[in-house]
Amino acid sequence: MNVPTMAEMLSQGKEPEVLFWVGAAGSYDDRAKKITRAFVKLLHKANVDFAVLGTEESSTGDAAKRAGNEFLFQMQAISNIEILNSYNVKTIVCTDPHSFNTLKNEYPELGGNYEVYHHTQYIKKLVEQGRLEIKKSLKGKQVTYHDPCYLGRGNGVYESPRDIIRKLGVNLKEMKQHKNRALCCGAGGAQMFKDAEKGDKEINILRTEQALETNAKIIATGCPYCNTMMTDGVKFHEKESQIIVKDIAELIAEADNL
């Protein structure tokens, strides 16, 4: 697919309206790459003039920071900011709430000031501007939405994802813990990269049980890490034939057969 980089843009003397920050999961993880591509299809569909950093993109440092390594985080942040500022980046969109949170909240103090959107917010904006239309392809389909912690509680974004899911015509079924009381998928705080401490259950399995209770056919979410955790949870319960885990960007792209 056609994905221009900032370097290519610069060589043509152009500045895109938005930088798509792909993130490590979105770049390397096979499941998350599908989300990345789905979102790019939506950007194309809406004729958004965007670019990525490509090989110049590096870890935001979020995972390092949550693991307690403030040094590594700030080294990452400061060198990322240098690159972003050298391209005069003003607006960033992320498909990962962790990158979103870090870029939006933790970079400004270190010299990186950008208008940062989560992709669900950005899609909503495109719809409102009339640049993107969401097809009602999932009419009446039971869908539940899992709030990523760093999007929901972390930044108070509860409605944008729900608004655009509803536009698909779905029957949105909330889990018993949702919005500000949503249960974590278990991946945050660098847990994604280590085994859990001793306990009697895995967090993603508990959260998946809550999703299964809704009898939804689709678990929609907006985070590649939540996606992995929930997918693993569904596999653990051997419910792959009943329920699937999808990113909101994928649902919207598929609705339009993109």
Add this chain to the structure above:
Amino acid sequence: MNYLPNISFAIALIIGIGFFVMNVLKLVRNIKLGKEVDRSDRKIERWKNMARIALGQSKMVSRPIAGFLHIVVYVGFIVINIEVLEIIIDGLFGTHRIFQPFLGNSIYGFLIGTFEILAFLVLVAVILFWLRRNFVQLKRFMSKEMKGWPKNDGNLILYFEIVLMSLFILMNATDYSFQEAGFGNPISQFVAPWFSEYPLETLSSIEHIAWWAHIIGILIFLNYLYYSKHLHILLAFPNTFYANLQPKGQFNNLSSVTKEVRMMMDPDADPYAMPEEGAEEEVPEKFGASDVTDLNWVQLLNAYTCTECGRCTSSCPANMTGKELSPRAIMMKTRDRLEEVGRNIDSNKGTFKDDGKQLLNDYITPEELWACTSCNACVEECPIDIDPLSIIMDMRRYLVMEQSAAPQELNMMMTNIENNGAPWQYNQQDRLNWKDE
């Protein structure tokens, strides 16, 4: 005239309040052992937060049963305390119901009547709380940090309130002239008949004893606060005022680290530069927290404010799935250690003598710290804006930056970020491969 009661009252009052003030000063000193953090900005928002969350109890009602009962006790506590003013004046000047002639029977009767109804409601609510705490098997009251003193502490506070409210009603019920007048006694009029057989003198003695026991009880309760989990009735106000106003997902950037990183990344920096002549050798700042004095004063205020309700722990994903971590225990342990440090300072003439202990390991284990998903559920849940997550993060920072004691898998993740700019071992040159797959 016999001034003995007035003098005794004044002495009781001075001792009661004096002792309390002494302990409050100690509490303020302990909180100030924490590091500086600037929370002087956005004053209007802070006042609003305090009004909404502490005064208005807005976060309590998210759990309706406990929330409703709590509001009853809270409103009762505040309103009935107006009566304490009259009690103090009566006690000091030997008067009896001094406000009655000033306010007139109807207003005075209305006020005391309101107090009586509230006292009765508080009594009912407190008994329900007690039943709930002891007989309804609520998980958050059964966890291991709630064994022993914390459990007794919780019950003791409820007994105090039962006794104080009962004494207030008893005092009114045995006040013969008050009952005869028949105003402002909507509750005590039902208690008064229990004593109808008693001679007036006995009645008057009971009233006196109840009156004294009530005010002494209040003074004891006031002083009990410092030793109990019940300080929240005072500290909830500053705690909500000074709470973090940034988005919960935002963690602070350590400025000491920024300094070093900027120097490291500055191409013009001279790595062999000697410190300037006469410049004082700077002691490198410790990164993260291993003891209470490494935490900031708001975190320490949080620890004193926590009333151990356990809403945080009951919503913590790690705790829900059987891990060691309990955000409530993080707060309780922080306070326990802070008090230990405070006592150490008291017994060593104002300076802390190394006791070979610290918050990390001696109170909070790395296992607890590493179980956190940083999901902010505990912070969101706390009815008075306590932030256990910030303490967990500061202690992780110490483990990683001072002790290199991260779990092996996290070390690998961090090495990957350093080398490849991603938490996994992928080549940065492959970062855009997804577009052609």
